[in-house]
Amino acid sequence: MNESVVRLRPVVSWPRQVTPGQRYLITVDVEQDETADDWPYDQEEYPIGCVLDGRPALDVQSVGDTTIVVHRFGGTYGPAKFVAQAQEELTGQCLLSLTLVTAGGVPFRTLELPVRGTADESETQQDSFVDMAASVAELRLRPVSDRGDRLVGRHAELELMTAFARWPILDAVPPDWTAPVLAFIGAPGSGKTALLTEFARRIGRLKVPYAYFDCAQTTAQTTGEVLSALAYELSRDGGLIFPRLATGLLAISQPPPSDDPARAREQFIELVRVGKRPASPSVLMDVTNPAFRRTYVYVPDLVLRGLSVFPRSRAAVFRRGVQWWGQNQESDSGAVDSLIELCRRAHHSSDHGLVTRPLLAAFLADLRDTFRSGRLAKAGWNCVVMIDNVDTSIGRHVLEELIDARQESVRRSGGPDPLTVLVASSGALEVHKETVVTAKELLRTNTFRQAATRMIPVSLPDLTKKDVAAMEGLPISSILHGFTNGHAASVVTIMRSEVTGLKAPWPLVEEPSIEGKLLHPFIRDLPEPMVNELVTCAAARNRGEVLRFAEHGWGLRETASALPSYLWTPIGWSDSATLHPMLRRLLLRRLAARSPEHPLNWQQVHSWLQEDCARRDDVPGELYHTLALGHMDAVVPRLAELFDEIAHSDWVGILDSVTAAPIQQDQPLLGLDSMAVSREPGVDAAVRQLVWALWQANDRLAARPTYLYDVVDRGFSTLVRCSTKADVEPLIERWRAQRSE
Incomplete structure (x- = not known):
């Protein structure tokens, strides 16, 4: 949660030297280091509590109210006052302990005030309003919304939370019924x-x-x-x-x-x-x-x-x-x-x-x-009780x-x-994948009102393209959504980077400070060795491939099983779960940057994964990693061969999964001229055009030239004409989908 910060300077008057048996006045006040421009409360005042303790050498009693009231425009309504009396046996040095406490009861500054006992009353010294300039304290007020960022794409979740907070007061429920906890689950930085x-x-x-x-x-x-x-x-x-x-x-x-x-x-x-x-x-x-x-x-x-x-x-x-x-x-x-x-x-x-x-x-x-x-x-x-980071x-x-x-x-x-409990978690909270629902599903079915369960896990999805477009100051919303997959924290990070005229996200990730901010929500709690091993895991399509790669003896056995559940999509430990797309893109850049001498460089990792898929007869996986290695000439004939052997709907699915393969940064690609010479109306040529164009179009870091879509359009048109099967509707549907992007 965001917090407003008011910098305060304690101003204290207390006796530096005291005589046993005598009583001394102590006053405590504060000054604002600067006037708060963004005051987070409707009220113009904020109370600060003072706790003063001198035990065992000094007896301290308060004089009236010990609360200091800070005004938003600076100043207070007067100091808190205490009376301290030195014990008869006081000799030498002792301390007064002053604690300043927020209105929420949280101590935010503790000061130790030195006092020395003396038997000579003439030596007694009272420091009048000593300015403790070196002890500026930051008073963190109750969390409030960051008014600079609009919360978009969460209307259903807010409606569901409201329904929970107003229920069961408005609805009849069984007498032995307990309202379930509403748990919002999402990747770090998803906006929980x-x-x-x-x-x-x-x-x-x-x-x-x-x-x-x-x-x-x-x-x-x-x-x-x-x-x-x-x-x-x-x-x-x-x-x-x-x-x-x-x-x-x-x-x-x-x-x-x-x-x-x-x-x-x-x-x-x-x-x-x-x-x-x-x-x-x-x-x-x-x-x-x-x-x-x-x-x-x-x-x-x-x-x-x-x-x-x-x-x-x-x-x-x-x-x-x-x-x-x-x-x-x-x-x-x-x-x-x-x-x-x-x-x-x-x-x-x-x-x-x-x-x-x-x-x-x-x-x-x-x-x-x-x-x-x-x-x-x-x-x-x-x-309403809200518990954040409950995992x-x-x-x-x-x-x-x-x-x-x-x-x-x-x-x-x-x-x-009469209690509603809302929690937020990056981890899975030991829930089963099939029990996780969306807020829209719950509101549509209205099943939460009959739920006889301890907790309802609600997934917090990434923002849609429409949500990103609705955010302020984002003229590049389409490019940005494609790059971030709607990861809320990444969108806000880029928005705050004040980038203008951006044609592709590549310049952003080339800037180390921005790349670090984009990665931070995902890896902030991971040790550096695990982050390095996570870079290797990024080559795998899913968690199942990571586990098999680890079992092969590449030194990732412990990391593969220890990776937090929130790094995977959907959250959990399913073998089919994938690393969050935004995280994976950033990690793949680091994998591509490894030197040829590195034992786990791009070529080594993808080659092993390719061979593993071939051993298991996983054709889409084998072709995926083959394309990641840059061997497009080996991919095209296999896809062309499959075109009339399997249903077109299955073939389109394989085409999409294969062309989602990552592109190594320095990997040379065939240019438009090489595609222009292959205009013969054959399946091989059409497949070649589609693989080349879709592979580049799926690269979310690079710009997308408009001619790529012309190549895709021509490729699907050719396949529709060349098909020997009666059902070409899956090809046409895929063709239309590409045109609508």
Whole structure:
């Protein structure tokens, strides 16, 4: 997701030297390094939280609100203020730790402020508004759409997401039914993140609660950490509170419970009373500790927000959380025992599920409670959770536990929960090829409303030629679509390269910086040795050929089986899957650039693949690699011989598959003059014309001279007249298709 960046300079006034027992005022403010031109919010203000910790040498208390409000036009409404008191035993050097936190609860800058203890009050020094110019922090605001790029070609996907977000509220479903997860699957750079961003923008305007989490940009290691982030995002715009979850998170933030049951209960009695009176600082001290924030970065603000929402009814709100952990017992004893056990498991158990499962149950119970009445119950929308890059290790784990928890919640509560889960994945998420559908298919058949499955995988196809033409500033849309196959990231990369008057993509890939950007989405997570071996694999037509080549002993055995599923089209590990066309074109250029001395150069690899196809009687494959080697004279007679031996529809298919062979960069080709001398009305001459013209026309890197289509037109015309078969319709249809391009 794209992010707007505001550069901030912290401005802090704090005592450099302190005397034990004395109290000192500390102020924290920020200055904008420059005014943000593209402010991403409708509101003109953005709050920044301050957490100041001086333990164990300094006791720090806040004075009023510790939030700094940044205005879009620069400046704030005043600093956050704290009072620090030095401990009696303070001597020597110590540190104040200042953490700045986004409105989403994410720490984005931590500063260490040195303080020295002294017994002489005359030496006490207060630095007034020290400008920490070297500590400019980048505040990354909540992801918003990149307004410079139009999202095209995704109307069906957005319509499907909307249908999921509004359902099952508008439709009757069985009481034991759980809404499946909608999983968008596509190659890296296919626009999955852009799709989630655009949907977030649309439902955000409607005030629908939503949360976005990118598993590829997080240090979270457990479901609980991710859950705290999702809950905070859902609560940030008001309307959703999580008293049950917040109570559980408060419990696991406490120190390990004592082995003495009485002392442990005494420790947690204060916790369950948090709803009965203003929260005790001792209860919240550990949860606001920067060390704890590094793991559960959203928890402190989630808890504090829960305590500040509806202050007059705070007791009632948090009472629901405590009662839930006590299984609705009239006394607090049940809650105390449950929370002690939860805390003990969080500190000592190696099974994270023992902690995350009850936290997920609390999360879902809070959602049901909030949607039971009020504005959200009448709005006609579920709340929406969007998880990007879910095919990472943490993403798969979170998704599995969330699905299990939702099914258990349905069994316990009876009826679906008010939650829509949308995920995006480059990998296959262990789904079968035949279960992957398109958004258009789902909308047309309307089968998703009866789906009794955990997840519906939806493929995110490449952009069509019409989609590419609809993008701004692309007068070369036809050439560009042919080169990129509609790969969204590649189209945008070329669009941003500000190329004008382009007749062919060749100059683009000749520029190393542009070629690197085009390759980056596909190979960014691959080690360099695997990338080099992937170059060799590009010669193969499909994954099956790659595996056979690896088994022959070319040193690719491990690479062939370890290549990520997202590199193949369709995504998965089918032997018939091919490398993404855009990726393969770029890799073939590198293969062609290998020297004749390289053991796996163009000639060596294609020669072995040609012989392998011949051994297996794979005629199209044999002729494909023969043509890739430049031996057109060996291909034409074989195709001419087959012309009247097989059905014309099959022959046209072989012709198209053979002429899709790649052309080596420096490979000499026969010119137009050599084709002009072969005008006799025979099958051999016509086949020769077709192979020569279609082979060059299929080269997506080079320009396509218009005369190629004249040669193709003449070749098919000749074949129609020379055919000995009654059915020439397949030839005519192929002829018409070529004319329409």
